[in-house]
Amino acid sequence: MELSEARPTGRSRARGQPLGKLGLRGAAATYLLVMVALPVATLAREGLSKGLAELGRALVHPVARGAVFLTLETALVMAAVNAVMGTLIAYVLVRYRFPGRKLLDVLIDLPFAIPTLVTGMMIVTLLGPRAALGQLFEAAGVRVVYAPPAIILALLFVTLPLVVRTVQPVLHELDRADEEAAYTLGASEWTTFRRVTLPAIAPAIVSGALQSFARALGEFGSVVVVAGNIPRRTLTAAVHVFGEVESGDVHAASAMSLVLVTISFCVVLVVSARQRGAHG
Amino acid sequence: MAERAGGGQGRVRVVLIGAAVLYVGTLVLLPAFSLLRGALGGGLRPFVEVLARPDVLAALGMTAKLTAFAVVVNGTLGTALAFVLVRDRFVGKRVLHALVDVPFALSPVAVGVVLLSLFGKGGLLRPITDALGWEVAFAWPAMAMATAFVTLPFVVREVGPVLEEMGTDQELAAYTLGASPFVTFFRVTLPGIRWGLAYGTTLTMARAIGEFGAVLLVSGGIAGKTETATVFVYRALEDRDDRGAYVVATVLALASIGLLLLLDLMRRKRGARAEPGG
Structure with a gap:
């Protein structure tokens, strides 16, 4: 976002400008600080208000610990599946022309548009105990809804665009000459992908996967509906925060939120550092 | 863009x-159809009947109100922020830049917790709001703040690159011709960024309509008063009011699909206007 600053030379601009500019800058910066910096500071203050020891105690509580582990586990599985399927979808969208490609491309964004709570409902209506498909799975002895698989499914739905939309532009911009050379030398499509294309798009895949991981850590709307929220078994960290608020323990809720936010921040920082590095 | 001559690779x-x-179909389309079937299973008449219920109307109205608030606030201040971030150079710009993306990294429930620790019982700012007689938590101001917060990055992110690409040549030309900053903004800059702004506000709308976690925590969930459409759906599910939940969820889904199509249309229109980098 670096812009070559064009200093105005005209005298007309200098007159009356500084005040307006200052006002604009002040308003924008104040809005951002009040809206973003204040909440983060508040969260840190609340979470740490009773000291680090108390924060630690709030987190080693079996229910809290179980929630954190479940959240990390499901997010990891989701990120892995997303990395593979997201890359595949991006590859298909960029490299092939087929009827319905445009529709597929638009559908990728649907999860961003659909309210996450509605996503959760969709999964329950499809796979819940009263749905035909759900009963089918139940008969086969597989519990989907109100169990971890449904959490992973919901996370996959919600984060579907992230890997696809990160890899797609990179794949699009990629110089085809290397691939063509590989084909000319007799390499198969798979070999070419693995040896030529994949190394070039790997950073984008990792970025997309990390972003989806960060997004999944805090996911609430879809998970609260599909998970069943049984403490130590299907209660995720974000739902745990909600539970603590409901039971009036804002301190425990802040502590858990602080942990979630810290992890997401670290992941986001890694992503943006990588992106800055990639752009030179 | 060039398509590879497939040859023997047809099977791959x-x-x-x-x-x-298959993946996108099962993950996205199948659940969506399943919801639609549930909502329209009893025909259109019960669907319309639910929509006429006062609590449903109130919830939809609340969502519309909060969305309008987020669009207006982030449309104007988001544009101003983009302006400052692209055109100005000052100490701490990098920090400001990083802060813009924070709402994307924060869990909605964390946003709710923050608002509660500021304005809830025993909250940090509670003495001030109490003295002023303002009701913030469990009322629409907190819900509006939550909605504006989670949608903050969209306009900034969409308008910023457009501003950058546009450069300052035309604006400088306007100044040279004696136009005031005000006139220049409305006659030169605004027309230049209008697609970015339109795109950003549409994204804001989509996200605002669907916001749930943060709003649920700060709303107090008073039916017919502080309930948004998403909070209504949640309560309806809890109360086993399946019909109500289905109908409102479907309305929300249809609204977001409509906005998605609008976004796609805008993207194509913008692309037709020779937007590099697509």
Whole structure:
């Protein structure tokens, strides 16, 4: 976002400008600080208000610990599946022309548009105990809804665009000459992908996967509906925060939120550092 | 763009396309149809009956109100922020830049917790709001703040690159011709960024309509008063009011699909206007 600053030379601009500019800058910066910096500071203050020891105690509580582990586990599985399927979808969208490609491309964004709570409902209506498909799975002895698989499914739905939309532009911009050379030398499509294309798009895949991981850590709307929220078994960290608020323990809720936010921040920082590095 | 002459790779192509379509179909389309079937299973009449219920209307109205608030606030201040971030140079710009993306990294429930620790019982700012007689938590101001917060990055992110690409040549030309900053903004800058702004506000709308976690925590969930459409759906599910939940969820889904199509249309229109980098 670096812009070559064009200093105005005209005298007309200098007159009356500084005040307006200052006002604009002040308003924008104040809005951002009040809206973003204040909440983060508040969260840190609340979470740490009773000291680090108390924060630690709030987190080693079996229910809290179980929630954190479940959240990390499901997010990891989701990120892995997303990395593979997201890359595949991006590859298909960029490299092939087929009827319905445009529709597929638009559908990728649907999860961003659909309210996450509605996503959760969709999964329950499809796979819940009263749905035909759900009963089918139940008969086969597989519990989907109100169990971890449904959490992973919901996370996959919600984060579907992230890997696809990160890899797609990179794949699009990629110089085809290397691939063509590989084909000319007799390499198969798979070999070419693995040896030529994949190394070039790997950073984008990792970025997309990390972003989806960060997004999944805090996911609430879809998970609260599909998970069943049984403490130590299907209660995720974000739902745990909600539970603590409901039971009036804002301190425990802040502590858990602080942990979630810290992890997401670290992941986001890694992503943006990588992106800055990639752009030179 | 060039399509590779497939040759003997036809099978790979079919398998890959098949896998992609199947994955997106089962993950996205199947659940969506399942919801639609549930909502319209009893025909259109019960659907309309639910929509006429006062609590449903109140919830939809609240969502519309909060969305309008987020669009207006982030449309104006988001544009101003983009302006400052692209055109100005000052100490701490990098920090400001990083802060813009924070709402994307924060869990909605964390946003709710923050608002509660500021304005809830015993909250940090509670003495001030109490002295002023303002009701913030469990009322619409906190819900509006939550909605504006989670949608903050969209306009900034969409308008910023457009501003950058546009450069300052035309604006400087306007100044040279004696136009005031005000006139220059409305006659030169605004027309230049209008697609970015339109795109950003549409994204804001989509996200605002669907916001749930943060709003649920700060709303107090008073039916007919502080309930948004998403909070209504949640309560309806809890109360086993399946019909109500289905109908409102479907309305929300249809609204977001409509906005998505609008976004796609805008993207194509913008693309037709020779937007590099697509």
